[in-house]
Amino acid sequence: MSSIIATWASLPGAIVNYLGDWQVWVFLLIGVAVGYFVGVMPGLGPTMGMALALGIVYKLPTHVGLALLCGMFVASVGSGGITASLINIPGTSAAAATCMDGYALAKQGKGREACGYSIFASVIGTILAVIFIFLIQPFVTSIALKFGDWETFLFCLFGLLICGSLSGDQPIKGWISALLGFFLAMCGAESVQSVVRYNLGVSDLLGGFNTVVAMLGLFGIGEVLYTLRHKESFKTDGKGGFPIIKIPVFIKNIGNVIRSALAGIWIGFIPGIGESAACWFSYDLAKRSSKKPEKFGKGSSEGMIAAETANNASSIGALIPALALGIPGSSTVAIFISALFLMNYRPGPTLVMQTPDILSGICILLFVAALGLLLFGFLASRITLKLLSIPESVLMPLIAVFCTVGAYGTTNTPFALIQLAFFGVLGLVLKIYNFPIPPLVLGLLVGKTADTCLRRAFLQYSSEIGKLFLRPFGLCVMAALILVLVLSIVSDRKSKKAMAEIKEAAEEENQ
């Protein structure tokens, strides 16, 4: 209990440490600005934006690097709804449900109102989720501290299983993708007996694949190549202007906001489901509990608020397993924890206990970033349509070069560029054939940990193997994981069903 209180007690000190540094403010605002840009631009998105930031964060002081990441993280997820509302193209996959009502509002001449709902709901969703993880994370960590090698292996396995089973409507592709990532993660010298595994005689691969370079390839180069496959860019029309934020509407929707935030956090907590499922799940919940369900899809403020609150809460909720166990809940968070590794933190059970101010610091930065998004989103929405008119064919070459510089800068070895090419082409092929990439990233991140933990657990219990399977905590973890697996499959099916129903209804309406 004392360690939990110590974590909370570190808040005032962290406020002074983090917010007392002017560089933190500067890079947080840069992060918000860049995050806003990548969030509103279809084809860029939070994952690519944050992957690009990986190439530079390790060069910055820790506080400053975290500020940049947190700014980008919040703003890139939160701003996707603006594009969804203005041009009916979700800037991020998490904003897909926002198109339904946001664009309907824009067509009614209420585009500024739609942007207002989108930004303010994103900010509220983020803030509620930040408060929630600040309160709950020390408890989760104290449970995670009881994890031995066996339990950690089980959790990694569970992440892979669920990530595959919940990715898209073809789970077999998710599992293949996850297992491929798992396999790639084990390349190089392993840590139990230093046996070298399939490095193909390349000495640069003795340390394995660099996860930062892998992400720059998968989400950067791969995405650039995939986006540029079509000659025509999207068209923009509509009117810009300052967003209109209607506070009384939010006060009226307080129950909807809290419900959506909690649903978002829950979905974020489960590895592999992601923000896009969270927004549909909450949208459906809001529709079912609304007094005016017939308005959904025709410009309902309730629908917009639910979707935007949930997708932002979900992205923050995904930090819970990431910080406690080192297992990312989403691809964006996978990049976030890779950045923590680069900054010499070790996400996992001991992270919060060894550096209690890290949780407070991240929460403060996310909180301020949410306020920054409110300010920036308000001011920048006037130029959003101009930003959207930049053709991909002009923008993407710069992204490709940034990925290259970032990959090289991360390792300072030319071999990083060969890895970048490999992962770029792999990402492209996976995208072309509709194999989900987040399971591969999850496999890549947890593969080595799972392997080491499994082998260490068996070595430890080699003389009495029955005891390994009967470890009370391991049994609890297994039971809990099976329960979560069932619940999450149910949640996922519900969100997919809701998405299908909502889209079907909208299509019928259009006809």
Add this chain to the structure above:
Amino acid sequence: MDKNNKKSFVPGLVVIALGLFLLYLSISISNNPVQLENRIINFITEARFLPLMISITILILGVIFTIKLAKGTITCASGMTKDVAVREGILTLMTVVYLVLVTKFNFLIPTTAYLVGLLFYLNWGKKKWWVLLIIAAIYIVVALIITPYILQLKIHLL
């Protein structure tokens, strides 16, 4: 079986081939230097155990995937027309060649050639040539000079 059905399960065969390749790589992993007496525990703690399990699972999934593709219960088509495939191929080739060239000739010359080539290829007929050159020059300055200078990234220009 018509031509489309024949083509439809090719991605499944690719996954099977991948599984076989990974299986070969897993089998090639050498034994642990320190062996345990209990053979089962020793097998599980071998460095090749998980890679072996994964490659076998990929192989099994590959077979299931192929059967499902052949039956038409799932789809795995790229959906690309010939034009898009050619364009995609050219872009991929340019990028891979660029990355390989940077490892040999450092950043400045390959990046200049890549940016100019890519911008002209993607925007030919849409933007004036001198505008594209200016954009390429700005990108080079931003990506290779300003950003590395601010962040103190060590990249070799020439």
